[in-house]
Amino acid sequence: MTSTSTGGALSDADFERFTEYFYKRTGIHFTSAKRYFVDKRIDTCIRNSPYETFLTWFAALRMADRTDMLQQVINELTVNETYFLREDxxxxxxxxxxxxxxxxxxxxxxxxxxxxxxxxxxxxxxxxxxxxxxxxxxxxxxxxxxxxxxxxxxxxxxxxxxxxxxxxxxxxxxxxxxxxxxxxxxxxxxxxxxxxxxxxxxxxxxxxxxxxxxxxxxxxxxxxxxxxxxxxxxxxxxxxxxxxxxxxxxxxxxxxxxxxxxxxxxxxxxxxxxxxxxxxxxxxxxxxx
Amino acid sequence: MTRVLVVDDAATVRLYHTSLLREAGFDVAEAANGLEAVEAAMSTPYDLFVVDVNMPKMNGYACVETLRSETVGTAAPVLMISTEDRPGDADRAYQAGANLYMVKPVDAERLVRVATMLTAGKGPAA
Amino acid sequence: MGLVRKTASTEPEEVVPPEPSVETLLQQVQDTDPELRREAALSLVEVAEAVPVLLARVGVETEARVRDAVLTTLAAHDTATVAAGLAVHLASDEAGLRTAVAEALATMPRSAPDLMPDLLAAPDHDVRVMTAMILADLPHPDAKTWLLRMIAEDPHPNVVTGAIDALLPAADAGDVPVLQAAVARFPDDPFLRFTVQAALPRLTGTA
CATH class of the missing domain: 3.40.50.150 (Vaccinia Virus protein VP39)
Incomplete structure (x- = not known):
């Protein structure tokens, strides 16, 4: 797999940058062990946005501080698997x-x-x-x-x-x-x-x-x-x-x-x-x- | 078998104390800080606690105080082993409810001898 | 009786009590009611002007849970002022204070590293033991280098064993000579010898 900014995989530096930002905003920290998961979900966010590359999308997320964009990323990155009477x-x-x-x-x-x-x-x-x-x-x-x-x-x-x-x-x-x-x-x-x-x-x-x-x-x-x-x-x-x-x-x-x-x-x-x-x-x- | 809980945040210290005590016939479990020790002691009755002083979340003195309080309420002997050798540390340990305070490093024979003494009557292996 | 909807919840928006002013919070941090102190300390998150008051509180606070809240807020600043203000307590005679401060410093990767030259050279070996504890958890690329230096140079065996414990999760075959040299420096320390011997198979196996 090649890693281009539009190929669904982030560069190491982009991954670091994003996880640091995400941590500061939400307190949720993703280590590189979650790399594949994070890459895929961010790719989804970018595809659903008007931006074409990670950098333009991330700049918009950060600089404009768009809460709807941040909310979407949080929604993508937090796991919600649950069922009734779990750990009953x-x-x-x-x-x-x-x-x-x-x-x-x-x-x-x-x-x-x-x-x-x-x-x-x-x-x-x-x-x-x-x-x-x-x-x-x-x-x-x-x-x-x-x-x-x-x-x-x-x-x-x-x-x-x-x-x-x-x-x-x-x-x-x-x-x-x-x-x-x-x-x-x-x-x-x-x-x-x-x-x-x-x-x-x-x-x-x-x-x-x-x-x-x-x-x-x-x-x-x-x-x-x-x-x-x-x-x-x-x-x-x-x-x-x-x-x-x-x-x-x-x-x-x-x-x-x-x-x-x-x-x-x-x-x-x-x-x-x-x-x-x-x-x-x-x-x-x-x-x- | 006499059950011992070794409480230390340093994995190497836990390994050392656990190995020595197991070799001598004790049944040993481990906890990585004072709170883990408290939770462990709520589930299992131990015959001896070997407790470090400097630990994150809950230090050794606070741990021993909690073990002695109604939260846990154990009367089992507590041996505190510390890297600290400041004046007053031993007093602090006894105030908290420890039975004996020793300064690291503790050699193998001495640890086993003290553990055996503190659990006298229970003894290590049957 | 039975399940009831929250009263006064006709509007879906949260009813958040108005946040007290920073001035009020700074006074509350020193109130006689510990719960008020605890809440005020937590609420002062990201308030730079609160740092001096919170730092002053660390040494005098008697309630552990209030001190924890003060440290949670201070550690998030991760500045040189906070790091230096906390580091003085590493020498405290109070175990709860020195360990809580070490824990906080271990979450400050931007500012704690600058303290290392002084901490590694602290005359009190108990402070150096606490420094090894900080380095065990400090997420910083140089942490391993400092630990190796402690293992190679520190004159006190308890500092060296503390540093070895902190190093081992990140150690590899290249660190074996330093570990063996430490054993040779303290031939009478049974724990040090045991620890290095127990770790060697794993380290050389990863060569």
């Missing part, structure tokens, strides 16, 4: 241990002030927040006694649009019990099912960059946050800042779930790890702070 054992932990702990810490159902708040970040195309909604409605014995707010947030506007539409194919729904599909979804043809309006309207969606401290201040007093499989893509400083922003979004004593293979132990010591039967979860300390 964490939802088990939420129902069996975490939510009872939250209710107790907040003075019990009768004395609780304000709703119970759950955040899915990143929520991608919506499978996670809707999975949380389904499991609460079907399996949480307190759901009729407690107000629950579910929020989903993602940096990618395209996946958020899909999350809002909430229509899913069979592959995405394969782990959802048939009875739940019948109860909470409507067939919209071509083997796709849309989450019913009642649930869709109860889930609030937000466009959010987890590394943006100022913007993250919109998130406050969450009891539970799911932040799965995203911090691993961040470099040291960005993952630290993301962790610190998540800390600020949690109520003292609130719980943070990371992805199955992730651990705070390589990121930040500000949370207290807590051992549950289903695995380790992190808590914002309740102490002096």
């Amino acid at each position: 054992y964490q939802f088990d932990a939420m129902l069996s241990t975490v939510l009872p702990g939250v209710l107790a810490a907040r003075g019990g159902v009768s004395r609780m002030v304000g709703p119970l708040k759950i955040l899915s970040l990143p929520c991608s195309t919506g499978e996670e927040p809707y999975s949380i909604a389904l499991r609460l409605l079907e399996e949480w014995d307190q759901i009729d006694h407690v107000d629950v707010e579910i929020h989903g947030a993602d940096i990618d506007s395209e996946v958020l649009a899909k999350a809002a539409h909430a229509s899913y194919g069979e592959r995405s729904l394969q782990r959802v019990p048939k009875a739940w599909v019948n109860k909470y979804f409507t067939s919209v043809g071509s083997g796709r099912y849309q989450v019913d309006e009642g649930i869709r309207s109860a889930v609030t969606l937000h466009k959010m960059n987890i590394c943006d401290t100022a913007a993250m201040k919109a998130f406050r007093d969450f009891d539970v946050i799911f932040c799965r499989n995203v911090l691993i893509y961040f470099d040291e400083l960005s993952s630290r800042r993301a962790a610190e922003n998540l800390y600020g979004a949690l109520r003292p004593g609130g719980y943070l779930f990371l992805g199955h293979s992730e651990s705070m132990s390589r990121i930040s010591p500000i949370f207290t790890p807590t051992r549950l039967p289903e695995g380790i979860v992190y808590q914002r300390p309740t102490g002096a702070t």
Whole structure:
């Protein structure tokens, strides 16, 4: 393969330049191990743009600071593979241990002030927040006694649009019990099912960059946050800042779930790890702070 | 078998301590910083912790304090091994809850002897 | 009861609380409430005029999580002023402070390298041990050169073993003589001997 600026492969210097810029804007760092993936996705962006070469496209992206162009690159470069009830054992932990702990810490159902708040970040195309909604409605014995707010947030506007539409194919729904599909979804043809309006309207969606401290201040007093499989893509400083922003979004004593293979132990010591039967979860300390 | 957790951010130190202790019959696991050690200790009960001082994310003193706190709540012996030999370091280690403080390098025989002593009653291999 | 939509969410736009002014944030960094200090330190990201106040905070801050937030914000500046202001704490008697500062410096590839001549020559060997820790993670092409120099020249065995630990992930067959020379310089250090012997097969295998 030859590498020309229009042949779908970036030069080493262009790759460096782009990844540095992308890191500064998003906190997401691509090493050369992701070279092939990045090259292909950028080629797609250039083809979809009025520019013909990497350099002219990149100059427009940088100099004009076009947010729509940046958004498109982010959409191309962030992976959004997900399905309903993924890593379900964490939802088990939420129902069996975490939510009872939250209710107790907040003075019990009768004395609780304000709703119970759950955040899915990143929520991608919506499978996670809707999975949380389904499991609460079907399996949480307190759901009729407690107000629950579910929020989903993602940096990618395209996946958020899909999350809002909430229509899913069979592959995405394969782990959802048939009875739940019948109860909470409507067939919209071509083997796709849309989450019913009642649930869709109860889930609030937000466009959010987890590394943006100022913007993250919109998130406050969450009891539970799911932040799965995203911090691993961040470099040291960005993952630290993301962790610190998540800390600020949690109520003292609130719980943070990371992805199955992730651990705070390589990121930040500000949370207290807590051992549950289903695995380790992190808590914002309740102490002096 | 007596279970030991070797906690050090330096891979070479972990390898050294782990090899010596395994050879002596201990069952050894590793952690690369204080937080990893805390998480490991939540899942597995260890009979001895061998802990470095200078580590990223959570240093040795903070690690030992957390091991002793209700977050983990282990009473298992802790041996701290440090490159630091400033006055006051040993006191700091004992305040945190360590049972013994040693300065690197620690020779093979001494490490095994101390580990055996600290886990007396459990002993290394059966 | 049940699932409820966020109240006051009729408009889809985020309701972000207005950001306090830089002056207010600079005062909050020194507030008695640690959570206010932590949030203010994080919010001062990319505010150059906050650097002196944040640097002054590093040495006196007693709450580790506030200090982490201060360092997260400072490290992003990656300037000579910040690097020099942090490096003084490598000699701290407080383990939490010196390791946190070393971690921050390791994320500053533009400014940390200029400190190396001084740090490599620091009279306190504990500072040089921390320097090896920085070089282990510093993403800079010269990191390996400095580590090799520490291994070849540093008079303290704990500095040399620290540098060897930092070097090994990037070492190759060409580094074998330096490693063997280090063993010869400290014949009484059992750990150094063990480490080099354990690493040799992999290094010579890549020749």
